[in-house]
Amino acid sequence: MPQPRQMHLGVFVLGTGNHIAGWRWPGAAQSFEDLSVVQEIARIAERGKFDLIFLGDNLSTDPGMHPSFAARFEPITMLAALAATTTHVGLGATASTTYNEPYTVARQFASLDHLSGGRAAWNAVTSSGEKAALNYGREHPRHDARYEIAEEFVDVVRGLWDCWDDGAVVRDHATGRYIDPAKVKPLDHEGRFFRVKGPLPTSRCPQGQPIVLQAGSSEPGLNLAARTADVVFTVVQDLGEAQAGYQALKSRMARFGRHPDEIAVLPGVMPVLGSTTAEAREKLNRLQGFVNPGNALVMLSSRLGQDVSHYPLDALVPEDLPLPDTSHGFAGAMLAKAWRERMTWRDLFNLAGAARGHWVVAGTPEEVADTLQQWFESRACDGFNILPAWFPGAFEEFVDQVVPLLQRRGLYRRDYRGNMLRDHLGLPRPRSRLF
Numbered sequence: 481m482p483q484p485r486q487m488h489l490g491v492f493v494l495g496t497g498n499h500i501a502g503w504r505w506p507g508a509a510q511s512f513e514d515l516s517v518v519q520e521i522a523r524i525a526e527r528g529k530f531d532l533i534f535l536g537d538n539l540s541t542d543p544g545m546h547p548s549f550a551a552r553f554e555p556i557t558m559l560a561a562l563a564a565t566t567t568h569v570g571l572g573a574t575a576s577t578t579y580n581e582p583y584t585v586a587r588q589f590a591s592l593d594h595l596s597g598g599r600a601a602w603n604a605v606t607s608s609g610e611k612a613a614l615n616y617g618r619e620h621p622r623h624d625a626r627y628e629i630a631e632e633f634v635d636v637v638r639g640l641w642d643c644w645d646d647g648a649v650v651r652d653h654a655t656g657r658y659i660d661p662a663k664v665k666p667l668d669h670e671g672r673f674f675r676v677k678g679p680l681p682t683s684r685c686p687q688g689q690p691i692v693l694q695a696g697s698s699e700p701g702l703n704l705a706a707r708t709a710d711v712v713f714t715v716v717q718d719l720g721e722a723q724a725g726y727q728a729l730k731s732r733m734a735r736f737g738r739h740p741d742e743i744a745v746l747p748g749v750m751p752v753l754g755s756t757t758a759e760a761r762e763k764l765n766r767l768q769g770f771v772n773p774g775n776a777l778v779m780l781s782s783r784l785g786q787d788v789s790h791y792p793l794d795a796l797v798p799e800d801l802p803l804p805d806t807s808h809g810f811a812g813a814m815l816a817k818a819w820r821e822r823m824t825w826r827d828l829f830n831l832a833g834a835a836r837g838h839w840v841v842a843g844t845p846e847e848v849a850d851t852l853q854q855w856f857e858s859r860a861c862d863g864f865n866i867l868p869a870w871f872p873g874a875f876e877e878f879v880d881q882v883v884p885l886l887q888r889r890g891l892y893r894r895d896y897r898g899n900m901l902r903d904h905l906g907l908p909r910p911r912s913r914l915f
């Protein structure tokens with residue numbers, strides 16, 4: 481019997497909380513450089529039967545920004561540590577296609593997939609911030625060029641993952657043959673940006689291939705996602721906008737011979753819970769009261785790809801502000817909301833301070849569950865990337881108060897049905913295309 485459609489849930493892990501001032505909440509974790517903090521978050525995610533935990537990354541830092549952007553572990557290293565203390569939850573991390581070699585990235589995520597027994601996911605990002613270039617001694621390519629590189633990069637990574645066929649490691653004691661060489665091939669890739677021979681020194685992954693995540697919303701970003709992604713994170717502020725974006729991405733997949741169910745679309749949402757609606761709003765106001773104007777402005781300028789500190793805070797956000805060369809997704813969603821709701825710079829700065837441009841929903845557990853259900857059932861998404869304002873408390877509240885409601889309504893799994901991330905996402909294990 482076909483299973484009823486159910487949500488997928490991810491959690492965006494930032495040790496000090498997704499809210500820019502979440503660490504100031506009483507009892508909140510104080511650091512993103514503390515393994516016990518992320519281990520606790522991963523335990524809560526498994527208690528909530530989450531599909532995956534997600535660790536973002538940037539290749540430069542600014543002490544004036546979000547505390548968990550300013551001081552953090554390198555995410556793949558951190559996931560390797562978490563692989564040892566978790567059993568089911570998917571482990572997703574960002575690695576840039578602009579400032580890496582595909583051979584390195586393919587190898588890292590293949591290793592993580594083996595280490596975790598099939599739970600690795602790679603968030604392929606083009607790195608929007610040009611400050612990364614200063615740390616790699618290179619020029620920062622323009623937006624379009626970054627995506628041209630990314631298209632080839634993802635193909636090379638996937639090609640490298642296909643160099644080993646299943647059953648290549650035979651360990652035949654009688655003949656003394658350890659590996660069947662007929663089941664290991666080079667990639668022999670010669671492209672515009674990369675020349676990679678292969679194979680990797682890593683046998684075929686437990687998942688066949690690790691999961692590929694993506695989060696770009698520009699035209700080339702959507703093409704890359706429609707062609708290659710398994711999970712897509714989106715930035716949305718409005719139900720209609722989310723439905724249109726969802727439909728646009730799913731229909732674009734046909735161009736690449738893919739079925740719409742092969743991608744799970746997960747918008748980011750920060751739930752703020754209270755025992756009454758008023759209490760939830762009060763909590764959000766209290767959090768917003770902790771925001772320091774300096775770092776919220778740095779965050780807003782980064783999201784909009786330009787310094788906006790010279791605008792008077794009470795002036796309306798002008799309607800002719802161009803989309804930046806950095807991230808179309810964040811700037812597009814935030815500016816559309818600002819224009820729709822005639823927001824001032826102060827309002828937009830509050831939005832950036834809360835969830836860095838993501839959607840915030842404050843209410844009782846029932847109200848939040850109702851909203852998530854409405855978005856899911858009206859095909860605005862296939863689930864959510866949850867952004868707890870602080871850790872671990874706000875995440876525990878979601879897992880203990882909202883997840884049971886979703887389970888009771890049949891919208892969410894009561895238990896894992898397999899051990900691998902592909903099992904949670906309902907995606908089949910791919911065969912190697914080289915054999």
Ligand SMILES: Cc1cc2nc3c(=O)[nH]c(=O)nc-3n(C[C@H](O)[C@H](O)[C@H](O)COP(=O)(O)O)c2cc1C
Nearest residue numbers: 536537574606607695696697698701713807808809
């Ligand atoms: C949930 C989410 C997580 C993201 N994580 C990262 C990240 O860790 N590192 C990064 O450089 N960009 C990250 N991004 C940015 C995008 O992946 C993308 O590179 C950027 O938005 C530019 O693409 P676009 O112009 O196509 O939107 C994230 C975006 C979203 C929505």
